[in-house]
Amino acid sequence: MDKSLEKSLTKWLKSQQSSCGYFLKLATLLGVLNGIAIVGQAYCIANILHGVIMVQQTPAQLMEFFIGLAVMLAARSVIAYWRERFSFEAGRRLREDIRAAVMNKLVKLGPAFIKGKPAGAWASIVLEQVEDLHDFYSKYLPQMILAGFIPLLILVVVFPLNWAAGLVLLATAPLIPLFMILVGMGAADANRKNFTALSRLSGHFMDRIQGLSTLKLFNRAEAEIKQIHQASEDFRSRTMSVLRLAFLSSAVLEFFAALSIAVLAVYFGFSYLHHLDFGHYGLGISLFTGMFVLILAPEFYQPLRDLGTHYHAKAQAIGAAESLVELLEYPEPDNDAAQNSTKNSAIDLSAVSIKAIDFTVMTRSGTCLLGPISFDIKAGQHVAIVGTSGAGKTSLIQALLGFLPFKGELLINGQAFESIDIAYWRQHLAWLGQDPQLFHGTFAENVALGNPQMSEQQMMDLLQQAQIADFVSQHPQGLNGMISDQSAGISVGQAQRIALARALGQQASIYILDEPTASLDEQSANAVMQSLSQAAMGKTAIMVTHKTDELTHADNILVIDKGQLIEQGRYAELVSANGHFCQLLQKEVR
Missing domain, CATH: 1.20.1560.10 (ABC transporter type 1, transmembrane domain)
Known part of the structure; x- marks a missing residue:
């Protein structure tokens, strides 16, 4: 040495x-x-x-x-x-x-x-x-x-x-x-x-x-x-x-x-x-x-x-x-939202709009993952993000969650993202990914992860919304049934719906979803999407997806390729443009 x-x-x-x-x-x-x-x-x-x-x-x-x-x-x-x-x-x-x-x-x-x-x-x-x-x-x-x-x-x-x-x-x-x-x-x-x-x-x-x-x-x-x-x-x-x-x-x-x-x-x-x-x-x-x-x-x-x-x-x-x-001693960038827990927590997040200007997502070592891109998401809009694997979709989601540093402007309701208390921001969002992490513990502990004071009736209501209440009720121990490490003992679809119930418990103003139905069969996927549609009604929602049937009702679709925003618009507009989005649809059909 x-x-x-x-x-x-x-x-x-x-x-x-x-x-x-x-x-x-x-x-x-x-x-x-x-x-x-x-x-x-x-x-x-x-x-x-x-x-x-x-x-x-x-x-x-x-x-x-x-x-x-x-x-x-x-x-x-x-x-x-x-x-x-x-x-x-x-x-x-x-x-x-x-x-x-x-x-x-x-x-x-x-x-x-x-x-x-x-x-x-x-x-x-x-x-x-x-x-x-x-x-x-x-x-x-x-x-x-x-x-x-x-x-x-x-x-x-x-x-x-x-x-x-x-x-x-x-x-x-x-x-x-x-x-x-x-x-x-x-x-x-x-x-x-x-x-x-x-x-x-x-x-x-x-x-x-x-x-x-x-x-x-x-x-x-x-x-x-x-x-x-x-x-x-x-x-x-x-x-x-x-x-x-x-x-x-x-x-x-x-x-x-x-x-x-x-x-x-x-x-x-x-x-x-x-x-x-x-x-x-x-x-x-x-x-x-x-x-x-x-x-x-x-x-x-x-x-x-x-x-x-x-x-x-x-x-x-x-x-x-x-x-x-x-x-x-690993460096933490100055604009990293995770460091700003003492910043503004008085901003009204009952409705959420997001605007990005020359927005560039970086790794911790300074490598560019996405951008610069610009987009505008109005409060209450449902936006889909599509692109090939490695295009930068998840990097964008990670930055919005406060996990990756960025350059440029990211405005939440007109206020700089890095000036908002990150804990306060996360209290108002619901997150659901394609590979949900359930922890070793009871159903109740996993559903009430964000709110340990939640009553059993509230938990069952959330499980009902996620269409998994029957499974939990039929379990010999009910809400006290145990989930083992790595979600052993339950199926992928059941784990996803329990994670959905946990996300719904946030009472969020914005839903951020990273291919939430990617690992599910058609029946489970439809159940999850139906619950999400009901919960996110009137709320801002951003979803990464590859499935065509999840795009038709989106208010706006962002098409990302090789770290750049190359197209955006409604489903019909992008289809008529016959651009990169159409190529993605053709690949999915094949």
């Missing part, structure tokens, strides 16, 4: 720690208190051993040190418990805030942007990658402070007793962070590649599960199994490379720590045998000094070893942060 990128990601990670609140500071403070308790515990143990072995004192004479030792052990247990609690809470709050930021960003960018990646890739970002930030905040950041404080505290108490032991500790301590940095250079890059592989595998697997019936029918199941195996094997190999780095780091850190402790043990051993005579300020080396230093020696290196262990959490967090930062 590029060093500048790694630094910027690390800076971003540290900038988010305010989300942890005071819990991160409390966890760090408890770690400091634990360090002090460690010194106190070593002091009591060294005094007890010195008194029993060298001075021949009785346990009663050493009672104060026994009591001190018990207090220190109890204190360390309590501190460890609350430190873990506070650390977890800090990480939990951070994850909640990041997930909220990601979800809010996705809401602002809208479905047109989300469709650029498979659902599995988004699931990987929202779930796994956010989850992998936890240890960075709950463990690594507090350990950064403790890795400096606790060794320094131990050096402060060791040097006045024996400067030679202090020098050994001071000289060997840098070896651990030095090697940790060397290992960390590759760990962040390995984690980044691992997350990329996981995201790719998640998206690949989700697409294949959703299209399993298609794969079976085209006899591609075996081939896709091999591709999934290859993607899984790629993820496995990358995961193992990350684990190898983690195990290598831990092994070497343990080696240097053990070597340093061994040097101290040899020094004190030879000093007690009178083969070495330095480091004691001329006072000699007592058993208390040797035991006190040797007990503290493992604790001196432990914070550094823990930092080395948690350094893997930093590499993991940097790898996860790359795609998170890319998403959260």
Whole structure:
């Protein structure tokens, strides 16, 4: 990974720690208190051993040190418990805030942007990658402070007793962070590649599960199994490379720590045998000094070893942060209606007229999808939009829904669209697409999605309008009947009519419909169109469609081809003109 990128990601990670609140500071403070308790515990143990072995004192004479030792052990247990609690809470709050930021960003960018990646890739970002930030905040950041404080505290108490032991500790301590940095250079890059592989595998697997019936029918199941195996094997190999780095780091850190402790043990051993005579300020080396230093020696290196262990959490967090930062910092155009939730919500939308002047729909990256086009839709008009696949029809609908940025003028009742509160605008429109999204839950929860306070009678009235009330009434659980994930258990026509009931519940002033009968049989299509015609009577309606019988009663038809508005008019006018619209009709007849 590029060093500048790694630094910027690390800076971003540290900038988010305010989300942890005071819990991160409390966890760090408890770690400091634990360090002090460690010194106190070593002091009591060294005094007890010195008194029993060298001075021949009785346990009663050493009672104060026994009591001190018990207090220190109890204190360390309590501190460890609350430190873990506070650390977890800090990480939990951070994850909640990041997930909220990601979800809010996705809401602002809208479905047109989300469709650029498979659902599995988004699931990987929202779930796994956010989850992998936890240890960075709950463990690594507090350990950064403790890795400096606790060794320094131990050096402060060791040097006045024996400067030679202090020098050994001071000289060997840098070896651990030095090697940790060397290992960390590759760990962040390995984690980044691992997350990329996981995201790719998640998206690949989700697409294949959703299209399993298609794969079976085209006899591609075996081939896709091999591709999934290859993607899984790629993820496995990358995961193992990350684990190898983690195990290598831990092994070497343990080696240097053990070597340093061994040097101290040899020094004190030879000093007690009178083969070495330095480091004691001329006072000699007592058993208390040797035991006190040797007990503290493992604790001196432990914070550094823990930092080395948690350094893997930093590499993991940097790898996860790359795609998170890319998403959260994705530019939002100034005229994006989704950003203007504080704008005008006083405009009267009881009737809706729409006027576009040099209207150009763009992608988030600035690519032109449609336009420039101009059109005028009067309040109460029913307008149909036709064109070949990819002409730009859905892009126009997405812009009207506030999901895509645009250039030029888009006026709603004479007022600029980008100045209107987007939530207020959506409260006055009803949306129905060709592939309705019903959520896992009851019929009632899906119908009342826009108005949770809706009564059961109101729900049944809406279902009656959508000609699906008989099906719901005959269900053993009625309105409490469950709809599974991906609308499993109900037909496409039933799902479309439930979605229609949900749309009718908006009490909308404008209906925006994207081929609402494309996936339906003739009977279901007629039922849906009949309900829509009744509901939209006297209301503005914009519908994308390919079906001729849905065009004859339209007040105006917009014909779009290759992102341009090439014809418009009533059905009879366009037929008599014998232009592109007639060619579309001939293709449908064939």
